Amino acid sequence: MSENLLEIRDLSIAFPAADGEALGVRALSLEVREGEALAVVGESGCGKTLTALAPLALVPKPGRLAGGEVLYGGRRVSELEGAELRRFRGREVAMVFQEPMTSLNPTFSVGYQLGEAVDPEGKLPKRVRAERSVALLREVGVPEPEKRLGVYPHQLSGGLRQRVMIAAALAGEPRLLIADEPTTALDVTVEAQIMDLLEKLRRERGMALMLITHDLGVVAQYAERVVVMYGGMVVEEASVKEIFNAPLHPYTEGLLGSLPKRGRALRPIPGNVPSLGNFPSGCPFRGRCSREVERCAQGLPELAAAKNRKVRCIRVGEDG
Secondary structure: OOOEEEEEEEEEEEEEEOOEEEEEEEEEEEEEEOOOEEEEEOOOOOOHHHHHHHHHOOOOOOOEEEEEEEEEOOEEHHHOOHHHHHHHHHHOEEEEOOOHHHHOOOOOOHHHHHHHHHOOOOOOOHHHHHHHHHHHHHHOOOOOHHHHOOOOHHHOOHHHHHHHHHHHHHOOOOOEEEEEOOOOOOOHHHHHHHHHHHHHHHHHHOOEEEEEEOOHHHHHHHOOEEEEEEOOEEEEEEEHHHHHHOOOOHHHHHHHHOOOEOOEOOOOOOOOOOOOOOOOOOOOOOOOOOOOOHHHHOOOOOOEEEOOEEEOOOOOOOOO
16 A cells, blocks of 8 residues: 555644634545545535645635644644745645636736746746746647747636646646646536546656545546545545445435436435534534434544445444
């Protein structure tokens, strides 16, 4: 089994609330192994993006780390600061954000912004920066990469902008790439192209991929292991095969039941994800769960080992 590259242990992220603080992530633990493709899935509001930002020490203000730790290669990320933290972001862990139009600066050319990623300290000759930028654009499948250096983000399609963002993320040759909903707002054909690209790059570069998504179709095709989040915490963790063939947590079952399937009506999960700080006592899925019983309100279930995976549900193993 591969060694753990990234470990998140009992992580909690808090935000100010009317009655004190509300937790967006609660006692969350997961690991990313060397070279693997891990998917973190769940509905909007489940804490996926906060979890993705934590390894880069990018938790948005006024949020704060309220507990736990993030370890990379055995070292606490919280110990990194200044130039060391800046080098860590990019050379060890890099991120592709949801919407490239909000991540790329509309007032600077693609070449300028990619050059900043290639040479953040400004030590390379201009010619070398341009050559490396072109090589990255070519690697991620941007046609006529030399010509693209002079264009601006608004002159590119959504798919090409995302490829530029991936190129920038790869500039530091990271060992872990975090992709937060990398195909948002892209059509189905372009989505498949971007995901095929990420998978190709992962295998060729030997890097790990942490994929943040709500799209279980993408998970089935590109991930090896899955962490299911709800209410800011992990509710199930298993291999892709185990998750799709035999989900144990009712929330995971609900997500799979919401997938289109020939010959079967969609089975949407009733209700909505509660707002931050308004989750019910006991199990966070209580109120939406088809298997709920009275004792589900009597305390937060532990994330326990069950059938070669981890699951947070007191009813696992019961009949019916």
